[in-house]
Amino acid sequence: MTFIITSEVDNAHPPPTASAELTSADTAARHVAAGCLQDGSVGRVGLEIEAHCIDLADPGRRPSWDELTATIAGLPPLPGGSRVTVEPGGAVELSGPPLPGPLAAIDAMAADRAVLRTAFADAGFGLLLLGADPLRPPQRVNPGARYGAMEAFFEASDTGAAGAAMMTSTASVQVNLDAGPSDGWAGRVRLAHALGPTMIAIAANSPLLNGQFCGWQSARQRVWSQLDSARCGPILGASGDDPVSEWARYALKAPVMLVNHCEADAEPVTEWVPFADWADGRVLLGGRRPTEADLDYHLTTLFPPVRPRRWLEIRYLDSVPDTIWPAVVFTLTTLLDDPGAAAVATEATAPVATAWDRAAQLGLGDRHLRSAAHRCVLTAAERAPAELEESMRQLVRSVEEGRCPADDFSDRVIDHGIALAVSQLAQGEL
Template sequence: MTFVVTSQPGLARSGSGAEERVLASSSSAALQIAGASLDDGPVGRVGLELEAHCFDLHDPLRRPGWSELKDVIATVGPLPGRSAITVEPGGAVELSGPPADGPLAAITALAADRAALRSVFADAGLGLVLLGADPLRRPHRVNPGARYQAMEQFFVASNTASAGAAMMTSTSSIQINLDAGPRDGWADRVRLAHALGPTMIAIAANSPLLAGDFTGWVSARQWVWSQLDSARCGPILGASGDDPCTDWARYALKAPVMLVHSPEPVAVTEHVPFADWADGLVLLGDRRPTTADLDYHLTTLFPPVRPRRWLEIRYLDGVPDDLLPAVVFLVVTLLDDPAVAGLAAEAVEPVATAWDLAARVGLKDDRLYEAANRCVALAAERVPAELSESMLRLVQNVEEGRCAADDFADQAIQRGIEGAVLRLAEATA
């Protein structure tokens, strides 16, 4: 998840340069949302965002504090791939790379930045671990930002305090940002991005534990997100999916307002759909919303595929370094290669809505297993030599019906959870 909006991770800033004005109605808000949803153009650019849990190499139960993390990051200097560094609410460290031409360039740049960052953190006695959820520590916020304080208040008021805290402070992912593509292909492209979700969740699942306990899910990260309000975190597609821009506008207007700037973020503790605020049925902060309020509202919506002029693919667990290149190449190829997209859509159609099943049992489900094997076979035929070793590992895992969650679970049973975390932390140091 990314809570700080920057232009680097994606391909443009939503609403950038627009003059702030008071919205006249929900209809005018809908027009603005739909008009800025996706950018018409070719595909090809890839932006990556990678979150890693930060552990003390001498005391993995300790959560490094905000000042400590800031001090370490201050010594990093410019990264070779030009990624920005941010800190998530629970202290996970995120790399957000600029868009690159194709998956290989994006993967190579991110790998270089991760290596440089790991080295600096290792010198400080800290390890950066790629898992979809923190397997050891209980949720706790270290980032003091006013936005995150207000988000906590919102989740308490909406009776999702536990899931909200876990989402903010205990989950992490690899996010893939892709061009929206030509306008006449948007509907098929957005439908495919959603339809791939369950199969990709099953392939990339890497969070069998959360806060010291086995959850019974291979992706505890997805389990956590599924407990939040589907109006804010569920898929955006309408009944047909033929007009993703209108679907996004409808979704955003129905979603309850989370925060209002007055001027600092203030939690909205009653259920107020943005449409009601825009139509003047409810006043928040004693005023009607502006276009800036609308842009900010969009940053508080976390669907698995989010239009930001480009497409954010947000449903993947963070996966180990040896699998990361293959997982990224897999997703990008299935969506961006015109010779593959139709075959991929056919392969995943039987499990296109099996989000919870994929997160719970992964490749143990026969239909997900078949879809996953067909998808990785399509990508493996096209993988460049530089990524062939990672792809071979992924193909073998999928053929065996295993995901990274299975490997980590085995380690946690053999070594204990602390031992398994330390093994990963030390390997990345």
């Protein structure tokens, strides 16, 4: 498992460097498979948390790139070792290093978030933990060439609105876990997917988008579902027995989004070109065949809910409040890493293992998802350390009441209006 542990603003997706040319799709598939999952034990946890940056004096305004980078440049060293980056729409992301177990990862992330909140508050900004920006229309502030090329690709693919919302209006809590022993990969990856709808229902926290209630508890998940499934859908096929091969097939079928010549020059691919076609020489992009570095970069433009990166990158959780994200992280990690809890989760989630859209729309309002969620969080709560008792208690109570964080935010918006609700939450007022 590899994480960058510096705290700085830089290019989160460096351009390809010189590497071997790929001579066929078969060669490309072998390259993807070789880097898919890393055989080993389980136990390490890495966290990434995104928060929308809010101007507390004017919640409807997006802080500029210069304002964001100046604030981050003034940060002191982060005690937990997180890296700080800025998403296309100005959301600020903390990416923590892999640490032994969920409690260590949670403690480190909480410490870094405290430093970040203070620095941004001193600059007049708040950090809003919601799965989707509820107030501001999509707008890109990060000038990176990658993101301009992504915009052009989405426009050419007739998903411009969803692509813009995905890039500039969504935020998540991401959990990174060891792949585990190779003889258990199939079951582990299947469970990571099967848990998706239940965990989406538990963590749904984006009932508004662009100033309006959207009819979904997780507008974030709704936005992702509107993008092409070849790039953003689950990677597993019908059986899920060979996640390595399935990831290789997924990657080669997915269309190439951009050709990255250098850090400041990313050329969008505005026609549908599966990477396999480029590798086989049926299409030349940028006047050439791809290299291994091009393929590695292509993998960073694929956004399935569970992405193999030697470890498992679990991407389906909305960003949720500080009071419960530790419990959500602990629950997901425990259900995958603890064998007894994993057995319970496998049985509990089986009836709703593919209910992605239902989970995003109804959250815990669906009785089957609520039943699965109840068993899962109780199983995790039985194993929670004392340090997480309060956060787990709040999560268990919410699930028992059939409420997800979106319900609480919706109530606040109805009582106070969107702008005041946003400002309050961005300042940590609950």
